[in-house]
Amino acid sequence: MTWYSVSKCLTRHAHKPAKIIRYFGNAVSERAVFSRRTKAIQKKRAVSSPNVHVFDYLKSEASDMICDRVGDVKRSFPVVLDLSSNRGFLSRTLTKQDGIDYVVQGDICRENLVHSFPSQLPCDSVAFDEELLPYRDNSFDLVLSSMGMHWVNDLPGCFKQILRVLKQDGCFIGVMCGADTLYELRCSLQLAETERESGMAPHISPMIPGHQLANLLWGAGFSLVTLDFDELIVNYPSMFELMEDLQGMAENSAIVHRKMLHRDTLIAAASIYQAMYGDKSSECIPATFQLLFMIGWKPDKSQQKPLERGAVPKGFNINKSET
Secondary structure, three states: OOOOOHHHHHOOOOOOOOOOOOEOOOOOOOOOOEOHHHHHHHHHHHHOOOOHHHHOHHHHHHHHHHHHHHHHOOOOEEEEEEEOOOOOHHHHHOOHHHOEEEEEEEEOOHHHHHOOOOOOOOEEEEEOOOOOOOOOOOOEEEEEEEOOHHHOOOHHHHHHHHHHHEEEEEEEEEEEEOOOOOHHHHHHHHHHHHHHHOOOOOOOOOOOOHHHHHHHHHHHOOEEEEEEEEEEEEEEOOHHHHHHHHHHOOOOOOEOOOOOOOHHHHHHHHHHHHHHHOEOOOOEEEEEEEEEEEEEEOOOOOOOOOOOOOOOOOOOOOOOOOO
């Protein structure tokens, strides 16, 4: 395998498709909430499973929603960065009809990139940590991120790096899990652990609420910020099938200094889950996945500017004598 620099990846001709993979060191934070090394190992184990396709339903659905939003933007994006690309769910769906010519896939797990889906677009794959983007300023017209940013420790810093690598008037479109994700599992584990072990520790990763996400985007320097959310409710036979699927899609906990749960605590949590949230008719339990969608633009003089406070838009015939 030949190793190329990142600048070489961005200057490759589109008519010469290639798969270029390079690994960059992990970013280290003294106040890390998540272990990036643990998350990379979880992704490697998930993609190595022979039944990995069984657990693609959540990320496939989220990627389809991102592609719908890309199609709503009526402009072309020649060079695109797929951040936290996983196995290329976005690149599998995107086409040249979306105004995209070339995609760079980036993920912390090299095995995900090796086993990525085939794409209709010319794609290159580069392994790096999403917390440290190894690209020069003004490199991409569009940055996409699907179901990966809720594992980033320094989310404000990541947004600033995305803004840095975007070209002027470039766009960022992403989706991540919100604060209400898996609240049923969170409450069941807390109640069971409090009862059986006289205390509780975090087992579900902390996630950001929507209003704080908007503040982070504005604070990073994005303009024309748009947020919306959707909820996906998936039914499972029991809590154990839910936990198995989370592990299969590499969405299990990667909190630093995790505390292992006792067997009787897990059995009690499953009973609490069924009693509090279960559907007696179908004998299933629901699991909620709150998806936060975000769109932000790199500021440019050509963009629309908001009116000053107290200004009256043109077309409003307001008679001053009547006011």
